[in-house]
Amino acid sequence: MLGVCYHPEHWPEARWSEDARRMKTLGLTYVRVGEFAWSRLEPQPGQFDFGWLDRVLETLGSAGLRVVLGTPTASPPKWLVDRTPHMLAVDLEDRPRGFGSRRHYCFSSTSYMRECERIVTVLGGRYGQHAAVAGWQTDNQYGCHDTVRCYCDNCRDAFRSWLQRHHGSLEALNQAWGNVFWSMEYRSWDEVELPHRTVTEANPSHWLDFSRFASDQVVAFNRLQVEVLRRLSPKRFLAHNYLGFSTDFDHFRVAEDLDVASWDSSPLAFTDLFPLPAETKQRYARTGHPDIAAFHHDLYRGVGHGRWWVMGQQPGPVNWAPHNPSPAPGMVRLWTWEALAHGAEVVSYFRWRQIPFAQEQMHAGLNRPDFAPDVGFFEVERTARETTTMQLGAASRAPVALVFDYEAAWVLSIQPQGAEFQYKTQVLEWYTAIRRLGFDVDIVPPGARLDGYVLVLVPTLPIISDAALKAFESCRGTVVFGPRSGSKTAHFQLPQGLPPGPLQRFLDLKVTRVESLAPDLSEQLEWQGQSYEARLWLEHLDAGNAVQARLGGGKPALVNHGRFHYLGCVAETAFLMDWFEALAREANLEPLRLPEGVRLRTRGGITFAFNSDPDPWRAPVPPYARLLLGDGVVPPQGVCAWR
C-alpha cells in the first residue's frame, strides 16, 4: 500500500479537500500528519488549537484515507524552550545548541519529558480513538543531526545513576573500565565525568558505557510516549520513522516498544554521503547504490519483527546532501517496488507537495509548489495502478541472515585502530557480496534465534553476548565471522585467551596480533588457487583448525571448523562473492551471479528483479512462471516480477 506525508498547516485550508481527493485518486491509503506542528497545536502555553487538526482528520477521513498522527515532540516551540530550563542539548564542545531548526532537546531533560508527556496525553486524549486515525508516529528521526549524545549536566547526572545501576559498586566500575590505567580510578560516583573534552582519548570503556547510556535515554524517551498512547489510543499501531545509517542508538531496542518500524529512504543522498569509491558514486549518482535502500529495508524488517514501512520515500531531488541530483526516470517506481518486494507494508512518500518556504524548500514532493504534479507523481500513479493488480504475500524467512549490531558500531567508532575501518562499510560490503549472488537476506540483531537460516553472516561483532553465542551454537547453518569478531569483552577489554574470545568455543583460534593499513597498501589473499586483495585490516591467526586461505606471506587468513568460519581481514568484494558462493553451494543453496547493478528479491512467491545498471538485463524467468511486471528483460531503472 502507498501513503504520503502531508503538512496541511503549510497550506491554505481551502486546498485540503482537493488534496485529499487527489491523494485518494492517486491510489494512496495512508497520510501522515501532525509531526512538527506543536506551535499550531499549542500556540500559547496551555492554549490548544485543535480546530484545524479536527478538520484535517475529518477531511482526510471523509476522503477514505487513513491517518498516521505524528507527535510533535521533535520541534518544541520557542516559548516552551524559554520556559523549560536546561532542555537544550549541549554539544561535544560544551556549547548549548540553539533554537531555530529541530531536535533541539536533551533526552535526559526530565522537565522536557514532562512537556512531552503533557502534549502526547492531550493529543492521545483527543484523537486516540478517532475513526480516521490508524496509528501514530512518535517524534521524528531520533538521532538525526547528531542528537543522541548530549553533554549537559542533566546527562552527566543521569549517566552517574546509570553507572551505579549497571555496575553496582565503584570497585566494579574501576575494574570493568581498567581505571588503574593512568590513575583514572574513582572514589565517588560524583567524580565520574562525561567522556568528552579529555586531553587525549578517554577510556574506551567509558565511551562505550556512555554510548549505551545515551541509547537507553532514547529508549526511555520513546517509551514515555508509547505508554501514554497505548493507554489512550487502543488498537492503533505505534511507529517511529528511523534515519538510515544512523547508529548512535539501538533501533532494535526502541522498536521493542513499537508495532511498526519505518524509515525515511533517500537513496541518492545516502549514495552521495556514503564512503564509496568515487567511480561507484558516479555510477549510481542518479539511481542510488543498489544495496543502500535494500539494506535498510532488510534492517527495518528485522527491527520491526516483520512489520515495517518506508515512511518518507524520496520522490525527486532532496535538499540535504552535498549534491542533489534528480532520480533517473523510473527510479521512484523502482524504489517503491523494491520496498514492497522486501516486505514493506506501506511505502509513503515525503512529501505530498514541495513547500515553497523554510529549510526544506528545495526538497521535491509528489506535487510541485505551483500545485502541478511533479515527475514523481506520475511514477507513483503508475506504481499504484500496478500494485492493485498484484497480491503481495508475507515476506518469508530468507535463506541468509546477516547479524547487525548497534553496539558494534559504537565499539568500532570508539576504537577504529585503523582510520578507515568503519562498521557501516564493513557491513555493506558483506551485504553487497551476498546480494550479488541473488540471495534474500534477513538482518537480525545478535541474540536473535537463527534457526532455519542456511547461512549466517557476521561481518564483525566485537562483543559477543551469551545470547548471541547461544544463537550461533544452536542454529544449524553455516556461520561466517568477519575480522574483530569476539575481540572485546562486554566492558571493552581484550578477552582472556585473546580474540575471538567466546568464539573459541567453536574455533581453535587465537588472534595474536592485529594490524591496520593505510588504504594504499594491500596484501595478497590466496584462496583455492586464486589471488585477491586484503586491505585495511589484517589479523595474525594462530589456528588449530583448517586454514582455508592465506595471506601472501603464508599467514593464515581464513580458518574454519565444521560450520564455523572466521576471516581475519578486510577482503575485496570479489573474494567475498567467490567465498560466499562456495559456502552457499556447500549448504545446497543455488546462487545466481548478478550484474553489478541488478538485484533480485522474493516476496510471497513472487520474484522481483531491479536494474540500476545502464544496460538491460534478461531475467532468469522460469519457463512455467507468470510475468506480473515487465516482459522478462529488465530495462535500466526497470522492474520485472514473476510468480
Place this chain on the structure above:
Amino acid sequence: MLGVCYHPEHWPEARWSEDARRMKTLGLTYVRVGEFAWSRLEPQPGQFDFGWLDRVLETLGSAGLRVVLGTPTASPPKWLVDRTPHMLAVDLEDRPRGFGSRRHYCFSSTSYMRECERIVTVLGGRYGQHAAVAGWQTDNQYGCHDTVRCYCDNCRDAFRSWLQRHHGSLEALNQAWGNVFWSMEYRSWDEVELPHRTVTEANPSHWLDFSRFASDQVVAFNRLQVEVLRRLSPKRFLAHNYLGFSTDFDHFRVAEDLDVASWDSSPLAFTDLFPLPAETKQRYARTGHPDIAAFHHDLYRGVGHGRWWVMGQQPGPVNWAPHNPSPAPGMVRLWTWEALAHGAEVVSYFRWRQIPFAQEQMHAGLNRPDFAPDVGFFEVERTARETTTMQLGAASRAPVALVFDYEAAWVLSIQPQGAEFQYKTQVLEWYTAIRRLGFDVDIVPPGARLDGYVLVLVPTLPIISDAALKAFESCRGTVVFGPRSGSKTAHFQLPQGLPPGPLQRFLDLKVTRVESLAPDLSEQLEWQGQSYEARLWLEHLDAGNAVQARLGGGKPALVNHGRFHYLGCVAETAFLMDWFEALAREANLEPLRLPEGVRLRTRGGITFAFNSDPDPWRAPVPPYARLLLGDGVVPPQGVCAWR
C-alpha cells in the same frame, strides 16, 4: 595618478622628509596616512598627541604631496577595549574575539560607535580643513577577517529591532519566513535569536534577514563617520578601501555615502585563494589570473559611480596567502596600467616601505626595510614616467553590463544546494567569457539603469527586485540570465508560479526542478550543432519559448524570447564564449577572440592590451592608430596602448 600608503609612525622622524622627497621624485601624488594609528593619536584616554601628525602633514604637504587621512577606527587600542564594555565581536561559536590584531569590534556596539564618533570628530576638527588633506578614508577594509557578522547580545537586540522595523508585525515575520515549518513561530520579538548554533541549518529566511541586518550595520557605522567628516572637512573627498571578493556587506550601499570607492588589489594572493582549477592557479601564480584585478576594477568603478582608486596595490610578494610568490617582472607596471585603463583615478601602492616588525613584516613595499628601493620601485618609476606622457580621458560606458549583487552572494551561500556552486565562481566565469571576446564591461548593481548597454549579463540573480525588473524591461539591450535567476522571493521563498518568478514577464518559462551534481559528473550541452559540458547545476525547463540549446537527453537548457535569454545550467567557458559571441554579433558588436591570458580595455579613446601569457601577442593595432605604449607586439607581462 599614483600614490602610496605610508605609516610614518613606524619610522624615525628623521626619515620623513627624505621619504617625502623620494615619493615626489618617484612621481607620486597622493599619500595615505593615519589609519591604524589610534594608539599614537590618543596614547592615553582623552590625551591626544597630534604633534607628530601635524609634522607629517607639514612634511608631506611641503613636498607637494596630497594626503588621504585614514580614520583609525579599525584598530582601537587596548585601553579603549578594556574601558568599552561589550565592544568585542563574538564569533560563530559564541567566543568573544580578542585584542591583539585588528578589526576587533562589533558593528552594533553603540558604546564603540560613540568612541569612533569622538575620535573622528577630534581628527576632523583638527585636520578637516588642512591644506594638505585632499580626502579621507573611513576605517579600513570593512569585513576583512570575517568581521561583518557578529553574534553578541548587542547584535541580537539590534537584530530584533531591525526585524520589527522591516516586518512590522510578528505575524508578517512568521509568514515571511514560513515559520510554521518546524514550529518556529514566534509570539514575541524577544523570542527571536540569531541564526547560529542551531541543531541543523536555520531557516534560510532567518539567515537572509540577518545578512541584510549585518550589512546595514556596516552602512550605519560608516555613515556615522561620513556625517562627522562632511561637517568638519568640506570639499574633501571621502573614500573607503574595500576588500576584494568580500561579499558579507553591500559595497554599493556603503558607497552611496562616499565620493570615491577604492580597493586593495593583491592579484597573486587572490589567485592563490580563489577556487580555480589547479592548472590555472599554476599558470597564473606569478601574474595573477587575468580577470581577477580587472573584475574588481570594473566592480569598484560601478560602486564608486565612476570615481574609484586602487588604494593598496601589491608591489611585490605579500604575506597573507598560503603561498606568496614574487610577481613576474613587469607585473607591477602591468597592474598599474591595467587599473588606469579601467578608469582608476589613482593607483596607490601598499606600502612605501616594507616594515621590519609585527604582522606584516613579510609584505613587500616599494622600498626594502633596509631603505633601498625594491624591485617594484623601479617598475613604478617607469610607469610614473609613462603616465606623464599620456592624457587619460574619462572611462566611457562599456557596451556590456554585468549585474553584480551582494544579496545574491548571501542567498547562494545560505543555500548552496550543490556544494560547489558559489556566487563568485559563477560571476567570474561569465566575466572571463565576455572579456576574452575583447569587450569592456561595466559592473552594476541590480536596479541600476541599463540604458545604452547592448548586452546585459546576469550570471545569476536569485532575488529580482521591482527596480531590477524595471531596469531589465526598460533597457533595449540583449539581457542574458544565468541559472537560479528569479528563483527566490525577497523573503527567500520559492516564487509562486515557480522560478524564474518575475522573469516570467519576459519569458514563458518555468523551472520545474533543479539538480546539483558532484564535480566529476557532467552532461552534454548541445548548441548549434556543437557539444559542450554542463556541470554542477542543471535545471529542468518547461518552456513555451524557443529552445536554443538542449542537454544530452534533449531537455531544454537555453531558451529565449526576443532579447531575453535564460540559461538553466552552469556551462563551461568554451560554451559561454561561443554563445556570448553569437549574441554580440546579433547585437552588432564586433568581438575579438583573445588568447587565454590577454585582455583589452579602452579608456577615453585609448586601447590598452595586457598580456599575462607566456608568449608575445601581436595586438590588432589599426593602421591609422598612434602607439602610446609598446610597439604593437605585447610581450609576456607587457602592456601596449594605442589611440
Place this chain on the structure above:
Amino acid sequence: MLGVCYHPEHWPEARWSEDARRMKTLGLTYVRVGEFAWSRLEPQPGQFDFGWLDRVLETLGSAGLRVVLGTPTASPPKWLVDRTPHMLAVDLEDRPRGFGSRRHYCFSSTSYMRECERIVTVLGGRYGQHAAVAGWQTDNQYGCHDTVRCYCDNCRDAFRSWLQRHHGSLEALNQAWGNVFWSMEYRSWDEVELPHRTVTEANPSHWLDFSRFASDQVVAFNRLQVEVLRRLSPKRFLAHNYLGFSTDFDHFRVAEDLDVASWDSSPLAFTDLFPLPAETKQRYARTGHPDIAAFHHDLYRGVGHGRWWVMGQQPGPVNWAPHNPSPAPGMVRLWTWEALAHGAEVVSYFRWRQIPFAQEQMHAGLNRPDFAPDVGFFEVERTARETTTMQLGAASRAPVALVFDYEAAWVLSIQPQGAEFQYKTQVLEWYTAIRRLGFDVDIVPPGARLDGYVLVLVPTLPIISDAALKAFESCRGTVVFGPRSGSKTAHFQLPQGLPPGPLQRFLDLKVTRVESLAPDLSEQLEWQGQSYEARLWLEHLDAGNAVQARLGGGKPALVNHGRFHYLGCVAETAFLMDWFEALAREANLEPLRLPEGVRLRTRGGITFAFNSDPDPWRAPVPPYARLLLGDGVVPPQGVCAWR
C-alpha cells in the same frame, strides 16, 4: 643494555616474581615502574599505600633487576583535580580540558606544582636511597597531546610577569614587538593578553615570547622535581622520556637539569604521521623511514650530552597512529641495534606485556595479554644474546654536526609564509641527505661548541644568537646554512641590513626578497652543469660572494665565502646529496653513497649497517675487519656489524 617498562599495578601480584624472573632470563637489566600510578600510591588524599611498591621493588631487586622509578605527576587522580582549583589546562579555544586521560594539568598552576612537590618528596623520601632504584624518570612525555601551551588565567598572569622580567619596561616591550603597528601598544602590564583568539593573526613577536614562556614553564616544572630528587636520592640518575617530533618546549633546556635524556621510539607511527610523500610512506610502512629513529637517537644523544636511552621502544603494532601495521620481521632487533649503534646506554621496550584494558589495550608488548611471549619477545631474546658478545665503546664525535633549534620550530610555525614550509621537514631532508652519504651526525643546539666538526649543517636557523654566531666563527669546519637562516632578530623582527642578518659577518649577502610556492610549482636549480628542482621557498640573493648555483632564470641560489655556504631555497634531496658530497670531499671526508633504505653508523670502532630496503645489500666490510654481526651481506630488515 636492555630494559622494559612495567606496570605491576595492572597485573595480579602473584605474577610479579615470575615476570621478574622472565625479564632477567630474557637479558633485561632495567625496569621502569611507577609512572601514572598516583591513584595507587595515594588512593585517598594524604593516605599513601606504598606496600605494593615496596614489594615490587623487592621482587625486581631480588631478581637482579635495576629499577627506574617514574614520578606519577602526568596523571593526577580525580580527587586531586577536584581539590586543586584551576589546575586543568585551557585549550586554544578557551575550553578547560577534562579529566579522563592524562596530562590534564597546567604548567603554570602553582597549586598543582605544590601537589607535585608533595608526592615527589614522599616518593623520594621513601625510595630515594633504595638499593634497587638506579634512577628516576620525571613525569611522562612533557608536551604530548599538545599540552605545553595553555590559555588559562594562571598562564596569562605568569606570562605578564615573564614579560616584565624579560623586557624590563613596557616601552621596551612595545619596541621589541613593534606594537605601534595596528595600535597594539600597551600602557600597563595588565593590558597584555595571551596571543590566542585574535581576529586575525597575533603579532609574531607576541607568539614567540609566549612560546618561550611556555617552554620555560616546562623547564621550571621539571626542575622542581629535580631539586627534590637530587636532595633525597643522591647518586641516582635523573631522566625524562621525551616525545619525538615534539617541539613545543626546548628539550635541551630541560635536559640541563637531568643526567640522562631518553625518548619513546615508535618508528612506524611516526612514519605514518610525518608529512612524507605517499610513496615513501608506503615503502617504509612496516620498517619505518630509515632516518626517523636515527634522527632522534642523534638528537637525544645531543640533548643528554652523550647520555641517553630509548625509554619506550615499540615492540610490535602501536595504537595511536591512523594506521598501525606490524613491524616487518627483524625490525625490533634492527631498531634495538640501531639505537645501540647511535650510542644508547639502554634500550627499554614499551611495555612488558600488552594490557587488556583502557586506552592502550591495542599497543603491543613483549608479551601478549594471554601471558605468552609475543613476536617482539623473540627478537629481543636474540638481540640480548648478541649484545653479550659485543663490547660497545662510547660514541665518538661524528665528523658532521647538524644544528637543531626548538626556537626555529616556533618561528617557522608562527610565520610559515609558505603553507608547506615546516621545520621538521626541512631538517629531516638535510639529515637524510647527509646520512645517505654514509656519515655519522651529531645533533647540537645553536651555541654549542663546534670544534672538531668537519662539516656543520644548519638546515635553517632564523634567529642566530651571539653564542651561535661565535660557535660558527670559532670552529674550523665548513658551515652550511639553509634558507631563512638569520632572517629574524631575537624579537622576531627583520634584521637591519636584511637577512641573513648576523651571518653577514661571514658572507657578503643580502636576501632582498623571499617567495613561497605552491607544492606543484618548482624552479630549476643549476649546479655544476646539472639541473635539480627547487621548491616551496626561493630567496632573491644579492651576493658579493661566489655564486655556486643559480635558479633557472639565472638568479643566485647558492653562494659561499670560504668555509661558509648559504643555500637560498628548498632543494630536492638529489641536490642536497650531490652538494654535501662535494663539500665533504673538499673537506677530505670520504662519503659512501648508500641505497635509499640503508644506513651506516659507528660506535667505538664498530661499524653497523642497517637495511630497510627490500633487497639485500653487500656492506663494504674492509678485508681486515672482523664481522661481529651478520656475514657482510645485510638482508632486508637485517643488521651487520664489523670492527
